[in-house]
Every structure is written in C-alpha cells, then in structure tokens.
Amino acid sequence: MIRIAVLGCGRIGAMHAYNIAAHPRATLTAVFDINAAVATEVAAKTGAKVLDSVAAVLADDEVDAVLIATSTDTHADILEACVAVGKPVLCEKPIDLSLARVNACAAKIAGSAVPIQLGFVRRFDPGHRAVRKAIEAGDLGEVHQVTITSRDPGLAPEAYLKVSGGIFRDMTIHDFDMARYMLGEEPVEVLATASRLVDPALMEQLGDYDTLVVTMKTASGKQAIITNSRRATYGYDQRVEVLGSKGMAISENRRPHGMTLHKADFTEQAEPLLNFFIERYSEAFDAEIDAFVDAIETGVAPEVGFEDGRLALVLAEAAMKSVAEGRMVRTSEVA
Ligand SMILES: NC(=O)c1ccc[n+]([C@@H]2O[C@H](COP(=O)([O-])OP(=O)(O)OC[C@H]3O[C@@H](n4cnc5c(N)ncnc54)[C@H](O)[C@@H]3O)[C@@H](O)[C@H]2O)c1
Structure with missing residues (x-):
C-alpha cells in the first residue's frame, strides 16, 4: 500500500482524500490544512491522522507520497519541498500563476527522479x-x-x-x-x-x-x-x-x-x-490516483508531469x- 498524505482539504482536496482512502493500493495516512476544521473532518471520516504543518508531513516516515491540493499560490513551494525530501508528488493544476516562478521551480528540481504528476485529470x-x-x-x-x-x-x-x-x-x-x-x-x-x-x-x-x-x-x-x-x-x-x-x-x-x-x-x-x-x-479522478500509484510502484515517470503543467x-x-x-x-x- 502506498501511504499518501493530502495537503489542503478544501473542495478538491477532500474529494481526493476520500478517493485515496477507498483505493485498493493506497491509504490516506495523513492530512494537513491551515484550516484545521476541514482536515479534522476528513480525518474523522477516513481514519487518517491530522498533522499540523507541511514540515511535519515531509518529516513523517509513514508518508510515502504527497497530494498537493492547497491554494494555487502555495503549490510551487510545497512541490520543491517534497522533491527535496524525495517524496513523490501529485500536484493540482496550475503549478503556479507565474510562469517565471514555474521556470524557477523547474530549475530547482531539474535532474530529480522523484515522480511528479500534474493534476490534468481530463x-x-x-x-x-x-x-x-x-x-x-x-x-x-x-x-x-x-x-x-x-x-x-x-x-x-x-x-x-x-x-x-x-x-x-x-x-x-x-x-x-x-x-x-x-x-x-x-x-x-x-x-x-x-x-x-x-x-x-x-x-x-x-x-x-x-x-x-x-x-x-x-x-x-x-x-x-x-x-x-x-x-x-x-x-x-x-x-x-x-x-x-x-x-x-x-x-x-x-x-x-x-x-x-x-x-x-x-x-x-x-x-x-x-x-x-x-x-x-x-x-x-479515480484513474488519476491509479496512475499516481502506478508511477510510484513502477518508477516509470507519470504520463502527465511537471513539464506538461509548465507548457x-x-x-x-x-x-x-x-x-x-x-x-x-x-x-x-x-x-
Ligand atoms: N483538477 C481540477 O479539476 C481542479 C478543480 C478544482 C480545483 N483545482 C485546483 O485545486 C486547488 C485547490 O482548489 P479548491 O477548489 O479545492 O480550493 P479550496 O479553497 O476549496 O481549498 C484549498 C484548501 O487549501 C487550504 N490551504 C491553503 N493554503 C494552505 C497551506 N499553505 N497549507 C495547507 N493548506 C492550505 C485552504 O485552507 C483550503 O481548505 C487549486 O490549485 C485549484 O486550481 C483543480
């Protein structure tokens, strides 16, 4: 089982969290949201633990991978932090609102083999x-x-x-x-x-x-x-x-x-x-999680990745x- 943490439990994060919790090859191990109430609600329904910061999620040995469903302006920072500690990422679209920021992020993660999937669900x-x-x-x-x-x-x-x-x-x-x-x-x-x-x-x-x-x-x-x-x-x-x-x-x-x-x-x-x-x-949305779990299990690069988000x-x-x-x-x- 791939143990996934969901960051951001708003409209789409909560949906992803429930999909992961129901997935046959993944478990929802942790959630974090700056609005503790929404994270607590998702945790209560899934049995996941509530963590109190992005740093706590990244430091947790029980978290194999991270799904970023926070507000768009936080994606690039969190994505870089995940890659730095080697945790595979499924990042909601868009990576950032600024192409300059996305290009800087690309330079920072260049050469990394950590799987990054972009949330182009369609x-x-x-x-x-x-x-x-x-x-x-x-x-x-x-x-x-x-x-x-x-x-x-x-x-x-x-x-x-x-x-x-x-x-x-x-x-x-x-x-x-x-x-x-x-x-x-x-x-x-x-x-x-x-x-x-x-x-x-x-x-x-x-x-x-x-x-x-x-x-x-x-x-x-x-x-x-x-x-x-x-x-x-x-x-x-x-x-x-x-x-x-x-x-x-x-x-x-x-x-x-x-x-x-x-x-x-x-x-x-x-x-x-x-x-x-x-x-x-x-x-x-179910197939998107399947693909993410496949990429982590097989080590094959996700079919829709960071460069697709940038382009x-x-x-x-x-x-x-x-x-x-x-x-x-x-x-x-x-x-
Ligand atoms: N793929 C899709 O079809 C699709 C659909 C909707 C939204 N999205 C994307 O998903 C992201 C979230 O959208 P939403 O509609 O769920 O928004 P939302 O406002 O409902 O939820 C965002 C959540 O992130 C939390 N949050 C914000 N900053 C945080 C931080 N630094 N750490 C932890 N939690 C933080 C907020 O408290 C909120 O609960 C956006 O980037 C949006 O573009 C994608």
Missing part, C-alpha cells in the same frame, strides 16, 4: 482518452483540427475568482493541456479573444473575462480551437472533437444515463448533463498577451 476521462487512443491507433489518420468546448454551469463564487489568476490560467489551462494531448505537437501560434458577457461588472472589477475563444496552430499547421464560458445555463458542457485526414472522433457530454424521450411535440429529450467536475470527471501555462500566458495586445502571439515570445 486526460484520464474514458471518453477523451478513447479519442487519443483512436489517434494513436491511426484511426483518424493525420490530426488536422482539435475542437474543445468547455463551459462551466455557472460563475464560481467571487472569492474564488479573485484569487483564481483569471480564466486563462484557472479554467482554460485544462483545455490547453487537452489540446496538446490531442495535437501531439506543441502549438507555436496563439490567437485569443475574450469578453465580459456573463457578469460584465464583476469581470471589469476583477480585470478578468468570462467568455473566450482561443485558436492555436502547431509548426506543421495543425489547429486547435477552444471555446470557454463561465456559464452555460444547460449545465457543465465538456466536449472534445478531433478531425483527422481519415475521420473524426468525438468525446461527448455525459448524462446519468443514455435514455432519450421522443414524443409528438419534441424529440431527443435527455437527462441534464452531469453537473460540474466532481461528478463529470469522477472516473477520471500549458506558456499557452495561457500567450493567450493573455494575445488578448491584451489584440494580435497573434508566438509562444516563443513568452516561453
């Missing part, structure tokens, strides 16, 4: 993964266009948005990674446009956007299009489509079941979409620059 979604497998199997031929639709069911709370780092680094970061995963090549050109349509007053106040489109191109000409909205009234809209020279593959939205109702005055009436990420990506942030920075300057930005300008 790579583990069975549908999205099946699209990638179809690409790898040659079913689609050469990839030409990747189209990603990613819309939240509603605007996140203001307190969350204030510290999120903005939509590109907080939300689109998943889609930048998905585009890279499907393209199989690095985008080198990024053109983005962003609007304040869902809550213009709040977005103006935060200097953020709630609605955007990004188009990207690789050196060989492959294209990716991302559309994001912070609010889709019909639910959490998550679709990935890949067009290739021999065909197309689509990973569709998920519903509780596939029954559709057809009557005289309507057709194809279906259940609402699975609401938000914990429900929509529940299998993916997704490069695309976010390029997109933000594109919006600010109203022009296409080459990734070499920000990397």
Whole structure:
C-alpha cells in the first residue's frame, strides 16, 4: 500500500482524500490544512491522522507520497519541498500563476527522479482518452483540427475568482493541456479573444473575462480551437472533437444515463448533463490516483508531469498577451 498524505482539504482536496482512502493500493495516512476544521473532518471520516504543518508531513516516515491540493499560490513551494525530501508528488493544476516562478521551480528540481504528476485529470476521462487512443491507433489518420468546448454551469463564487489568476490560467489551462494531448505537437501560434458577457461588472472589477475563444496552430499547421464560458445555463458542457485526414472522433457530454424521450411535440429529450467536475470527471479522478500509484510502484515517470503543467501555462500566458495586445502571439515570445 502506498501511504499518501493530502495537503489542503478544501473542495478538491477532500474529494481526493476520500478517493485515496477507498483505493485498493493506497491509504490516506495523513492530512494537513491551515484550516484545521476541514482536515479534522476528513480525518474523522477516513481514519487518517491530522498533522499540523507541511514540515511535519515531509518529516513523517509513514508518508510515502504527497497530494498537493492547497491554494494555487502555495503549490510551487510545497512541490520543491517534497522533491527535496524525495517524496513523490501529485500536484493540482496550475503549478503556479507565474510562469517565471514555474521556470524557477523547474530549475530547482531539474535532474530529480522523484515522480511528479500534474493534476490534468481530463486526460484520464474514458471518453477523451478513447479519442487519443483512436489517434494513436491511426484511426483518424493525420490530426488536422482539435475542437474543445468547455463551459462551466455557472460563475464560481467571487472569492474564488479573485484569487483564481483569471480564466486563462484557472479554467482554460485544462483545455490547453487537452489540446496538446490531442495535437501531439506543441502549438507555436496563439490567437485569443475574450469578453465580459456573463457578469460584465464583476469581470471589469476583477480585470478578468468570462467568455473566450482561443485558436492555436502547431509548426506543421495543425489547429486547435477552444471555446470557454463561465456559464452555460444547460449545465457543465465538456466536449472534445478531433478531425483527422481519415475521420473524426468525438468525446461527448455525459448524462446519468443514455435514455432519450421522443414524443409528438419534441424529440431527443435527455437527462441534464452531469453537473460540474466532481461528478463529470469522477472516473477520471479515480484513474488519476491509479496512475499516481502506478508511477510510484513502477518508477516509470507519470504520463502527465511537471513539464506538461509548465507548457500549458506558456499557452495561457500567450493567450493573455494575445488578448491584451489584440494580435497573434508566438509562444516563443513568452516561453
Ligand atoms: N483538477 C481540477 O479539476 C481542479 C478543480 C478544482 C480545483 N483545482 C485546483 O485545486 C486547488 C485547490 O482548489 P479548491 O477548489 O479545492 O480550493 P479550496 O479553497 O476549496 O481549498 C484549498 C484548501 O487549501 C487550504 N490551504 C491553503 N493554503 C494552505 C497551506 N499553505 N497549507 C495547507 N493548506 C492550505 C485552504 O485552507 C483550503 O481548505 C487549486 O490549485 C485549484 O486550481 C483543480
């Protein structure tokens, strides 16, 4: 059994903690949160011990590996500390809001063999993964266009948005990674446009956007299009489509079941979409922990690692620059 400690027991940390506690090859050995109440609640439900600092977690011989689910601005420091003591890390996205900080972190951990997995959970979604497998199997031929639709069911709370780092680094970061995963090549050109349509007053106040489109191109000409909205009234809209020279593959939205109702005055009436990420990506969150445990057990580098986190942030920075300057930005300008 791999003994894992979870740092940060908020919205996603608590979910990870329960998944680890239920995992057949892992145990939740310890939790720590600066808000002791949430750590105590998770500990009470799982039998894990509550530790009182990151240092205590790192010094604990009963902790084989660490999952970082604290607020984003703490990830890089904690990740460096874990690597320094040789504890494998699963770090939630993004690594940091600053590319300069991520580059400094990369320099600090360079050469280390400690497994680092990045929390790009969507790579583990069975549908999205099946699209990638179809690409790898040659079913689609050469990839030409990747189209990603990613819309939240509603605007996140203001307190969350204030510290999120903005939509590109907080939300689109998943889609930048998905585009890279499907393209199989690095985008080198990024053109983005962003609007304040869902809550213009709040977005103006935060200097953020709630609605955007990004188009990207690789050196060989492959294209990716991302559309994001912070609010889709019909639910959490998550679709990935890949067009290739021999065909197309689509990973569709998920519903509780596939029954559709057809009557005289309507057709194809279906259940609402699975609401938000914990429900929509529940299998993916389980598979993500499986992959982390596999990486620790086998010593094989995690399939989604630190550099993937860094490169997704490069695309976010390029997109933000594109919006600010109203022009296409080459990734070499920000990397
Ligand atoms: N992969 C995904 O789909 C996904 C989804 C949501 C959030 N996230 C990421 O997970 C992270 C946490 O997000 P959340 O929504 O759970 O936030 P949250 O605010 O609900 O939880 C964060 C928790 O971390 C604790 N914390 C903050 N600093 C700490 C520190 N130095 N040491 C210990 N605990 C600390 C807070 O007290 C809080 O309980 C963010 O980086 C976010 O971007 C990823």
